[in-house]
Amino acid sequence: MTTGSKDQSSPKMTTHYVDLPASDEAIAKFKPGDVVYLSGVVYTAREGIYQRVLAEGQTLPMNNLEVVSNANFHCSPAAAPDGKGSYNIGGVTATASFRFSKWMADWLDATGTKLVIGKGGMPREDYTKILAPRGAVYLTTVGYGTGALLGRGVKSVKDVIWLDDLGIAQAMWLFNVENFGPFIVDSDLEGNSLFADHGDQVNAGIDKLYEGLKPPALHRYGETDNREDEVM
Amino acid sequence: MTITIDTVEEAAYTIMEKAAIDIPDDYLSGIKAMVDQEDGDLSSFVLKAMLDNYEAAKEDRRPMCADTGLPRYYVKMGDRAKLDSFVGLDKGLRMATERATREVPLRPNRVHPLWRTEHNNNLGINAPEVEWSFEPDADWIDITTVHKGGLFGSDYRMLFPGDGIDGIKRFLLDTLIAFGKRGLACQPAIVGVGIGGSKDTCMQLGKQAACLRVVGDRNPDPKIAELEDELKALGNSIGMGAMGFVGSSMVVDCNIEVGYTHTGGMPVSVHTFCLSSRRATARIHADGSITYRTDPQWFTPYMRREGIA
Secondary structure (H helix, E strand, O other): OEEEOOOOOOOOOOEEEEEOOOOHHHHHOOOOOOEEEEEEEEEEOOHHHHHHHHHOOOOOOOOOHHHHOOEEEOEEEEEEEOOOOOEEEEEEEEOEHHHHHHHHHHHHHHHOOOEEEEEOOOOHHHHHHHHHHHOOEEEEEOOOOOHHHHHHHEEEEEEEEOHHHHHHHHOEEEEEEEEEEEEEEOEOOOOOEHHHHHHHHHHOOHHHHHOOOOOOOOOOOOOOOOOOOOOO | OOEOHHHHHHHHHHHHHHHHHOOOHHHHHHHHHHHHHOOOHHHHHHHHHHHHHHHHHHHHOOOOOOOOOOOEEEEEEEOOOOEOOHHHHHHHHHHHHHHHHHHOOOOOOOOOOOOOOOOOOOOEOOEOOEEEEEEOOOOOEEEEEEEOOOOOOOEEEEEOHHHHHHHHHHHHHHHHHHHHHHHOOOOOEEEEEEEEOOHHHHHHHHHHHHHHOOOOOOOOOHHHHHHHHHHHHHHHOOOEOHHHOEOOOOEEEEEEEEEOOOOOOEEEEEEEEOOOOEEEEEEEOOOOOEEEEOOOOOOOOOOOOOOOO
């Protein structure tokens, strides 16, 4: 692993190149706002997989996931059979992670996953209560549409699990990746959250935006005026 | 000479591929202009990564975003266009959708809303959507596809005449802030605002304003054009940039469409067409030749007509 400011387009940002499975030492160096590229194996898992394994109690047909990969990507690839027994992976883009919040503690415990990768991060308290205590951090995709850059980083499909049962979007894909990224570190091992910090800064200016705008004639049932609330 | 279903299928497949891979020039220019104005380091990093991503997509001929959205079509029929079969045209669009899902590839996003069953080809009940319009004095058929994600960034609200422009501004801020946090709306976006019509028309107008008008376009009503500028500036003054990071890059452009509405109401909808704004248009000419472009030219003077003719 190398660490340094190699990315010329962002001289102010620290970039990490990390081999998977990611070591505890490598993860400990991540700070919110750092940039990360990954090489090794990442796996996809989202509601379909969580539901099957955690709610229905089915056993994942591989018992050494932790040895192969400790990076869970909240993603559904644009994939299609290549006619040669494998798959053509087009674009790769994350899906919003907060929807999977309720599964995270059990999933990290069951699989030893240390990197959770997705779109938009998770609530700040998930980092302090669930991820950080388990030595796990959250990396967010960038954009969120860097599907082509991420697709380039996927060198091949190592395996795909439960494809027939769950379909392309929900199946567990294991990708061999090389310089897969960029990702931005959202949470670190102390439970800090980049998104939450930036949200606080944005929230500080919101009241001023509404100054002088009269309230609507008809309110919505259950409507709140607390604009610091998030929709997630 | 009549336009054949094979031609329709070829045109529809090609725009599916172009939409998924090639960022439209108007949007690209808009983002490049925003990079120059963005002071937030993280927001600026994100925009530059997106510019790299558009290049990678073009070079590799792979989709710029793996969430290829809910592919759909807008068809504008020239009044004098001759076609083998209308049902056949519809079938051509479905065949092209299936093939594009397999060959581009697009992500098969479409599932049954309740049973979550899928055909892995982006087809199903009432899917893909096809919207129709007509154009006088023309013998061509325009087919536009839009690939837009569907979960965040759009909202609808019934406002009232007394709420006025203040009400529209307030609702725009509500929507952009709510969905802009953490960048759920995948901003900076082309923001479409629908004002008026009935509830469903209001949603439709706002969505078409976001997806079928280009960056830099202005509504022909000068006062509405002024409001477009004003709402764009308002969105970019929130203090939020790409991914919800501190910055100013929220709205690449704002397009407003209006429709005559109930005398007691002023329904408003807001739609955000994301950092991977994917649209492409094919024109099938009367001789069967096909030309491609990225400006759908959907809102023609005829489309916005006020009177009988």
